[in-house]
Amino acid sequence: MFDTIHEECGVFGIYENHTADVAASAYYALYALQHRGQESCGIAVNDDGVITAHKDVGLVPDVFNSEVLAKLGQGQMAVGHVRYSTTGLASRSNAQPLVVRHIKGTMALCHNGSLVNAQELREKLELSGAIFHTTNDSEVIAYLITTARLKAGSIEQAVEQAMNELKGAYSLVIMSPKKLIAARDPQGFRPLVIGELDGSYIFASETCALDSLGAHYVRDVEAGEIVVADENGLRSIRTHCGQKTAMCVFEFVYIARPDSVIEGASVHLARQRAGAYLALEHPVQADVVIGVPDSGLDAAMGYAKQSGIPYGIGFIKNRYVGRTFIQPTQAMRERAVRIKLNALGACVKGKRVVLVDDSIVRGTTSRKIVDLLREAGATEVHMRVSSPPFLHPCYFGVDVDSRDKLIACRMTQEEIAREIGVDSLGYLSVDNITKIAEGAKCDFCVGCFTGKYPIDVPAEMPKCRFEQKISEGKQP
The missing domain is CATH 3.40.50.2020 (Rossmann fold)
Known part of the structure; x- marks a missing residue:
């Protein structure tokens, strides 16, 4: 509508240790994260390994009502997403969570960020036989994880291997039949926090989502860290940690809600x-x-x-x-x-x-x-x-x-x-x-002001061939 910077995306996930209405929890959390994206939204619920999802173009209250939430049913886990498209067209097919059904089981993925090597990875995967159904780079991440899952011993190991190939910004919440996983890129461009509520574990883009549920803030997911929530509690994989961090400073200027706390610093202050x-x-x-x-x-x-x-x-x-x-x-x-x-x-x-x-x-x-x-x-x-x-x-x-x-x-x-x-x-x-x-436990990316980026970037960000044809009004 206006000549302004557009928001990001928002991600959410909850792992319950007892029977609860996880769909409702995701709904309220996405409401709190609505400022991060108003194009589309979605929720996926996991009931004993069976994942049911609903997503569409529109705001949270437009896409979800009591009838839709009831159809999602009860479950032990849920993930949710609000989207503003920085890559990929604004369409229902690009809405998230992205649900992938493969030989190792179903996976639901929510992504906040943008890859600088998405097109390179997409073409590599297409040459190996991959068929893409969306124009966003989140599907590229999903393909890398599912491909790695064929050889990896666990879903978290597959995520760890996929991160070797990903370059750019990604805060991920991933739901498998038995686990909820959060992962953040090694520079920590985008926020991701951990919360706890009556024995349940929560991952969210901002602490305001935790507040909406009455959850307790535990800590931020570290840059490069993979955090796994399952029946044994929380555990962490830090093989990608230790690089120089580069949180987007515009999270504090504009994107995040003022009542959120990011990397230990109040956005309002x-x-x-x-x-x-x-x-x-x-x-x-x-x-x-x-x-x-x-x-x-x-x-x-x-x-x-x-x-x-x-x-x-x-x-x-x-x-x-x-x-x-x-x-x-x-x-x-x-x-x-x-x-x-x-x-x-x-x-x-x-x-x-x-x-x-x-x-x-x-x-x-x-x-x-x-x-x-x-x-x-x-x-x-x-x-x-x-x-x-x-x-x-x-x-x-x-x-x-x-x-x-x-x-x-x-x-x-x-x-x-x-x-x-x-x-x-x-x-x-x-x-x-x-x-x-003040007090933030990270360094910052100011590349949009200085032209000096924390990692190598392409001369220009290419569109995938499908998206290019759509934007030109041609049949893909």
Whole structure:
């Protein structure tokens, strides 16, 4: 809908040591993780080795109701997924969990992230006879695991072997007939946590999913770690651990929910700290500080506290406009921001305003938001951005556009300020963005700002042949 960064995906899994409604647990957890993906969602339930799944395009409450959850039945395990497509088309076939039935038993897989060698692996597997039914790289991961499973002694050993070939970002939750497995790439690009509830083990993308169930946070899955939950409890495989970590810093800036804790650091406090650094780097004389809902609000609070300028609520957000809202005409597209946001004149009229947002991508939405403030009577608008300028694409799961569409690649900071209609513009520096997650037990990836990635990336991310034909309107 808007010229903004799109979310990630969210994964969830629960292993019960007693009879419980695992489908309902997955449903509530996916509701908590809905911010990570609004294109499609799905749940798979394991009842004594029989895996039943339901998935479709749409939000969690649209795809699941009491009747659908009842059909999933009771079970001992469940996995769930909410998706935003960074690779693969937005279709029901690409929705997850991905359920694979093979000679060693059924497996359900949920994946958050993006592989940099997915196309290379896909072509290798196709030459060996593999037939793909989706256009996402999650199916590539599933094929590698099932292929390794033919020779490996256990499903976790198959995952361990498959990780030797995977390059890029992946946080996985995998359900076999008897085990629930979590795995995270050696750099730890995407979050994955472990929880516990009355003897049940839970894996989830964020701690907010644990909170929704009343579960206790145990720890994060380590970068490169494989964690297995089964009838004997939890155990860990760390053969891929020990590499330099590179958590996506944008998890703290925008993607994660503010009430989540990632790698030991509060997302809410990290965003407030980003705002405080912004105030130190880019001070200005103003009357009120406001944030763009929702991820700009915490940073605006931090800016206000550090600068001493009063914090105000500058926008009212229409909570009933979904992120999948469609505008079929140009006129409706131009009204999109007005439908979603309205400036609060009582807060900004006659005032010099500091406007805080998490990012500027193409600049078109920023211009419309600034126009709303001007029309509401703001005399000055000074924009502050709680991340550095986007100058490079992301290869690890965040939908950062190509360089030719990024405004910071086409214009200087002064030109951007004129383009979006602000009196001044200031971005958070790369040095300070790596400091916002105080206490985090990881290093960070800032490749989209610097062009320096923690692992080798391709010159461009190729589409698979099937996806390329679909995007060109041809028959695959």
